[in-house]
Amino acid sequence: MNSENYLQGDSSEDRATSELLAMLSKRLKTTVRPEQDLFADGMINSMFALELVVQIENIFNVAVEGRDLDMANFRSVNAMANLVRRLAEK
């Protein structure tokens, strides 16, 4: 998708979340809720988190680096959406 349009939209908050939900649901072939703790449910380990890093970089045209490479940023769709919004503001 076009990242610039995506970032300028009024409802970008919902759109970040819905993009991530769509990506994860497709990848995991199951419905994921925004607040769901993906660690607790055994869905994410460090290998999968790295996969998500690249997915997020590609979808949202951001760079996830340094301190942001933290498992906590991938704990839930809400956490990932927060990361995306923060990086988009950079």
Added chain:
Amino acid sequence: MTFSKELAEQCSFVDVLIGDQASEWDAQAKIPSDILRHLGARGLLCPQVPASVGGPGFDSLHAGEFTAHLGSRCSSIRSVMTSHGMAAWCIQKLADHDQRELYLPELTSGKLAAVGFTESGAGSDLSEMTTRISRHGKGATVDGHKVWVTGASYADFVIVFGRIENGAAAVVVPISSPGVRVEAITDALGCRAAGHANIYFDNVQVPADNILGHEAQSLPLIITTALSYGRISVAWGCVGILRACLAQATSHARTRRQFGKPLEQHQLIKRYLAELFVLEQSAAQLCEHASRSWDAGTPDTAIKAVLAKQVSARNAAQGSAMAVQVLASAGARGSDLVARAYRDSKLMEIIEGSTEICQLLLADHAMSLY
């Protein structure tokens, strides 16, 4: 794959440099340091470092084919290369601009580096790491120990992972720093000349600027990233082991005669040769797959690296055992090529994620896919 001219040239350089000395190095558990510095000065111990900082700038696929070639000649040197390459990769990933400009040209001009992850109480479970890095003004103190650091006996500096403040960090420690003690392991099962050592850090003082990226980082993702590089490197090295075994086994089968005909006409030997070929080809295909994925930056590169490492190490262990059977008494002395391959490949099933750890990662991946 079509070898680029440069790759072919570098492979010939390696053949001349190593010659027939690998068995002797294995027996002595030591590689002459000028050999390693020669390779390092050409940037060949970290071939993926970009040309802008003095590296050869190979992509993963070409670096992989070179790694396999080096591994077919001497797994100990290939092991040093894996460690040095991981050090360079950690700097590429974690360092800031100034640190990259400072360290990477050193790593491509003959200085040797190693990476310390494992501790006596933190092997597969690196969350148990106890080495501490503490900052005070412009300085930092490193306390702790690392075990089985590949290449450490030859290294000028080691990249040490440890705990810092509320996270983890990697710090560049010159081996010559007061308080650093290197205890060489000279009786390793395999890759005996790879300079494995345990390193002890007792109140070691370094500039705080040696902390890569200058800040605390989160350990799991950083280590997984560094290990992905190491896994692809080890996997290609195992392809090299299999190619060396194939060359040796086919040559022996052609010339050695028993019961009035060459070994290659005996069906049970043919089966070994066929199996060896299948093991080499299947490992090489997965390595190529992982490297292409690395070069394209696809999301599942890390798991493809695990898959390549898992299959290549297992295939090398099985294939080298077959090569020993084919060579029989002609390859059964301590540092003979296939005897080395047999010992070296077993070690490859242990490092950079043991076969069992790789199985856990692959099982979780399978669970996420289906």
